[in-house]
Amino acid sequence: MWKWEAEGEAKAVIVIVHGAMEHHRRYGWLIEMFRLSGFHVVMGDLPGQGMTTRSSRGHIDSFDDYTIEIKDWIQAAYQFQLPVFLMGHSLGGLASIRLLQQEKLKLAGLILSSPCFGLINNPNRMLNLLSVLLNKLIPTFRMKTGLTIELATRNESVREIDCNDTLYITKVSVRWYRELVGAIKLAFTEVNKTQDLPLLLMQGGGDLVVDKKMVKNWFNMVPLSEKRYKEWPKCYHEIFNEPEREEVYEYAKDFIISQLKSVGYIV
Template identity: 30%
Template sequence: MTSVRHATGHFKNHRGLLLYYQAWRVPQTKAVLVFVHGLGEHSGRYRNPVEYFTERGYTCYAYDHQGHGRSEGQRCYAPTLRSYLKDLKLFLDYVKDHEKGEVLILVGHSLGGQIVLNYGADSGVAVLGVIASSPNVRVFNVPKIKILSAKLGTWIVPRLPLPNDLDPNDLSHDPAVVKAYVTDPLVCRKITIRLAAEILTNQEKMDTLASQFRVPCLLLHGGGDRICDPRGTKEFYERIPLKDKQLKIYEGLYHEIFNEYENQQVFSDMERWIERH
């Protein structure tokens, strides 16, 4: 059995907020996986992939976004989506300082997937590859009036929190996962108007971002996802100009493929992709 050293700490972001992180370090690591979580959740919800990969010799890191989990900041608020991207770059620098010479793989889920896809189109990429799980490239049936209201409201009441309209039953087929989410005191089931507007505006740029993508990638999505539309992920994949790319759609799986009954297959697919790189 692999010996895993778990540590927690904080790093200061560009806004002066202290962001919480966790590290699960193994001796003689094969590579380092950096997890980037989704809207309203936190790094503690990634136990399943962390356990799988640490048992197989991978070191894992994860952090809580500003305004999420155990990190400082107003709940589910950020002035811009790029603010999250800046936090990610700072954290990657921190990880590289502590894991000198090791290969880094970025793993983002949902909003975290949207963030890592933005990172993959950036000129300063410092990871070997990007894995995006159910990335928030496109959401289902957002009424145009809601989009307009968010974009107007961001200039009037940017910090106003509203329900995020996420149905917990759409996360996973496993009732235990749904119950844990609903009762988790660190989960925030709201979204501020500014953040909603930033997310929607960024989604409108996804075609351009895909054409600028510059790092090997694995895109994963549940075919039964009712939160983030898998068709958006497929279209993003098709526009990536690189040959080193892969897309896997898991028939029937819901949004949180890491928390579905079939998650071992998902993790195995990820591991095979990582080993090829």
């Protein structure tokens, strides 16, 4: 994991969890925005992605590989002795929720960005059944994801950079897919176990990756004392990479500031 310290006096710490196929370097703009606004940032690469050596690329043995890693990042954030916020995008949002359904952590708030609570394009029934069989026989067998950079964002400058990104993953293992399916199911069946934290859930209205109807269903089900849903009508999946990203960032920052004010941490 890596840590970036705030410019000037810090208000809080933001732990960022990236999505599937990608890595922490794609969040350089967002990390810098938080730093300049007075926030420390803690982030790493999830197992099997980016620069991590914790697992083979595109593969995990269990979805718990993710939740264990995220908990380590949160523990590292505690060292700053400041309020800690958890932010998860897509797969990172799903993994963050699974962690908060399993454990109670000292967090000031949670931000979810297009969390993966359902996919728009699922494998057909035959392929799905085949994946169940292969998961038992050859769990490391890899297949193409079908996801493209064009599906993720409308931002041409980001697309251009991603086309030459050697850390970007294009294939995942059968075990990875089955663990994802299982985690999505558990996110719903164990929704009542979700730790009661202030939540901001932001969703791209034009998302071509995650099923926004499933996201809204989960949001309506989760029994939190304070929760806020914001849909960005034009945005694709990666709302923090879209042409509107500065507005998205300001909305997220305002949520963080409001939570800090509500507990009297800042005035």
